[in-house]
Amino acid sequence: MSDAPSQVTAPPAPAAPGDSEFDRDTTVRTREAGVHEVRLSPGWAIGKALNGGYLLAVLGRALRQALPHPDPFTITAHYLTATVAGPATIRTDVARSGRTVSTASAGLFQKDADGTEAERIRVLATYGDLDALSDDVRTSARPPAMPPREQCFSATDHPGGDAAVPEMGHRLDLRLDPETCGWALGAPSLRGEMRAWLALADGRDPDPLSLLMAVDALPPTGFDLGLTGWVPTVELTVHVRARPAPGPLRVAITTRNLAGGFLEEDAEIWDSADRLVAQSRQLARA
Amino acid sequence: MSDAPSQVTAPPAPAAPGDSEFDRDTTVRTREAGVHEVRLSPGWAIGKALNGGYLLAVLGRALRQALPHPDPFTITAHYLTATVAGPATIRTDVARSGRTVSTASAGLFQKDADGTEAERIRVLATYGDLDALSDDVRTSARPPAMPPREQCFSATDHPGGDAAVPEMGHRLDLRLDPETCGWALGAPSLRGEMRAWLALADGRDPDPLSLLMAVDALPPTGFDLGLTGWVPTVELTVHVRARPAPGPLRVAITTRNLAGGFLEEDAEIWDSADRLVAQSRQLARA
Known part of the structure; x- marks a missing residue:
């Protein structure tokens, strides 16, 4: 076996968390406590609108930066007005920081054509640490029957x-x-x-x-x-x-x-x- | 048939909406725009805690008073700290008032023993008018099989x-x-x-x-x-x-x-x- 052909034909290495399209397009810069800047990517559009799940992930990342716990245990988004690619501001408001879970609201805002700021999405979430949960699983849920x-x-x-x-x-x-x-x-x-x-x-x-x-x-x-x-x-x-x-x-x-x-x-x-x-x-x- | 016996044996008339335990115990007084006072009833306790569904109904009523639409289409509550019977303040914050739906957050607050105010529940909801919806129903959901x-x-x-x-x-x-x-x-x-x-x-x-x-x-x-x-x-x-x-x-x-x-x-x-x-x-x- 020679090295050269395998180097040519090898597929690209998979992207790692932190260095992938998803991570780049959900990057949140915290400007000050409770105020976060994002640049929403057109890469997650379906038709003219940005996908609601992508936007929820962006908001989820801002909340992770605002809260002491890393993982969204439960998060709810209400979609108010259509969100477009480009800059947006997320404002977070912590309701409670507990030992095992913490809760916050967030709003995603964009400037309308006339320069006024409009709220696009409002979110309420409770975060915790998935790694701190017990391994106990007693579920009656079964994976869906699907072809390979x-x-x-x-x-x-x-x-x-x-x-x-x-x-x-x-x-x-x-x-x-x-x-x-x-x-x-x-x-x-x-x-x-x-x-x-x-x-x-x-x-x-x-x-x-x-x-x-x-x-x-x-x-x-x-x-x-x-x-x-x-x-x-x-x-x-x-x-x-x-x-x-x-x-x-x-x-x-x-x-x-x-x-x-x-x-x-x-x-x-x-x-x-x-x-x-x-x-x-x-x-x-x- | 004489009147007297039937008056004695007749069951009490059912309470009407607006004049029932549930209505009295969810009464919300709007003090000013966005600030509502309630007196939570001990009648809805399970053990020492007030039932989360009862509390959601109280918050739902405050939101109805704060929004132009009457009915909760979707409402989410995060329970932060245990709520007790007695006075509480609900603060509502309207995110968007649209033609067919409107969205708001709310928080329920009570004073702790030392007089500081603590948030008990935070809510996010979208309201509309159920009577304005079409009569179209295409459901595969069936009522549960239950005895009478x-x-x-x-x-x-x-x-x-x-x-x-x-x-x-x-x-x-x-x-x-x-x-x-x-x-x-x-x-x-x-x-x-x-x-x-x-x-x-x-x-x-x-x-x-x-x-x-x-x-x-x-x-x-x-x-x-x-x-x-x-x-x-x-x-x-x-x-x-x-x-x-x-x-x-x-x-x-x-x-x-x-x-x-x-x-x-x-x-x-x-x-x-x-x-x-x-x-x-x-x-x-x-």
């Missing part, structure tokens, strides 16, 4: 070609379960389900902050219910239940109740060790 | 007698599904389920505010998992999906994942017209 990654559909299989893939799709290695992508061929299952294997495109492994993005990264379950329009999120709550093991995640989303023009999306995320690492629910407009 | 009320267990059936019934139990007409109260006889099902018929004891019909209480009114699912200790709520999110029809509610709660000392409780509330009127999830400490 190689048998799932990636963005490059999209019948509309690369132009049909939203910008955020290039940040992700997303492989949809064939059973939940009939909608892309005009034949939704009408069960309100969406399942996928999910990793970051540059190979960075998941962590609690990237889970906040991952719960909102799949196509809306509305597509599988035969809805074609956009499904804007009103509110999204994520519980991070364990630190994810390295490797691709499985994300399973279900909608039970579409009524009065609103629907809920319940997501579960499973890591490569078959552990339920996050649960989320969002209320969205159909 | 008469075959369920009420507080008066408690093997420990009336003394074992928490104070809040006297505000409610709660009838537990026999399948989910084996724990009271030392034989929990270990499935993590709790189901009950629920009404207010004085006969007042449910409304969106009382649903905020109802999602947290049953014994914890932890009892059905064989846990015996208290299960304090860290965070509770409620989606009110429709205005409930008059009559008793059915509440079904499940826990899938008890891990690392935390568990989630997912509740669904169904009204007498078989409509899913509320969904909630809470994160609690085991």
